[in-house]
Amino acid sequence: MSDGFALALQKGVRATLVANSAISGYVSGRVFDEAPTSVAHPFIRFGNITPSADDTDGSIGAEVSLNIEAFSLATGRVEATQIAEAVRAALHRQESSVTVTGFHLIEMRCEQYVVTRNSDDRGHTASVILTAMLENA
Numbered sequence: 001m002s003d004g005f006a007l008a009l010q011k012g013v014r015a016t017l018v019a020n021s022a023i024s025g026y027v028s029g030r031v032f033d034e035a036p037t038s039v040a041h042p043f044i045r046f047g048n049i050t051p052s053a054d055d056t057d058g059s060i061g062a063e064v065s066l067n068i069e070a071f072s073l074a075t076g077r078v079e080a081t082q083i084a085e086a087v088r089a090a091l092h093r094q095e096s097s098v099t100v101t102g103f104h105l106i107e108m109r110c111e112q113y114v115v116t117r118n119s120d121d122r123g124h125t126a127s128v129i130l131t132a133m134l135e136n137a
Contacts, residue, residue: 002101002102003101003102004051005051005062005064005103005134006049006050006051006062006064008100008101008102008103008134009049009064009066009098009100009103009105009132009134010033010046010049010066011100011101012098012099012100012101012105013066013068013091013098013130014031014033014046015098015099016090016091016094016097016098016099017031017044017068017087017090017091018031020086020090022086022089022090023044023083023086023087023090026042026070026079026082026083026086027042027043027044027070027083030042030043030044031043031044031045032044032045032046033045033046035071041071041072041073041074041123042070042071042072042073042074042079042080042083043070043071044068044069044070044071044083044087045068045069045071046066046067046068046069047067047068047069047127048065048066048067049064049065049066049067050064050065051063051064051065052064052065054133059135059136060135060136061106061133061134061135061136062133062134062135063131063132063133063134064131064132064133064134065129065130065131066129066130066131066132067127067128067129067130068087068127068128068130069125069126069127069128070083070084070087070125070126070128071118071123071125072123072124072125072126073122073123074123074124076124077115077117077124079124080115080123080124080125080126081115081124081126083126084113084115084126084127084128085113087110087113087126087128088110088113088128091108091110091128091130092108092109092110092130093107093108093109094108095107095108100134102136102137103134103135103136103137104134104135104136104137105132105133105134106133106134106135107132107133108130108131108132108133109130109131109132110128110129110130111129111130111131112129113126113127113128113129114126114127114129115127
């Protein structure tokens with residue numbers, strides 16, 4: 001069985017993030033669907049992924065909202081913000097750098113990112129919110 005819009009996009013985005021030298025400089029390949037319990041910081045994890053139908057008369061498509069979370073234990077919000085900015089630079093309007101198997105990635109936009117203090121007051125989490133438009137290949 002082939003992947004749907006959301007999983008195919010997640011796989012393509014993960015591959016792009018892992019291959020990006022700026023992001024690797026921060027997280028050394030630690031880009032997860034769900035991070036292991038004892039993972040080293042900083043790291044990136046996929047948050048909510050929400051596909052919505054966006055069909056036309058001629059094609060089957062979807063708009064996918066994708067949240068990428070960066071976790072940092074560094075003092076202050078600088079590291080989390082730098083990772084969020086690197087994720088944005090790697091993905092915003094960079095459709096040609098993301099391979100989505102079985103689908104055509106029409107558009108990818110970074111809607112916003114937010115950096116918040118973790119609830120235990122140890123470190124910060126950056127949430128990068130993206131919207132992608134896809135259609136069947």
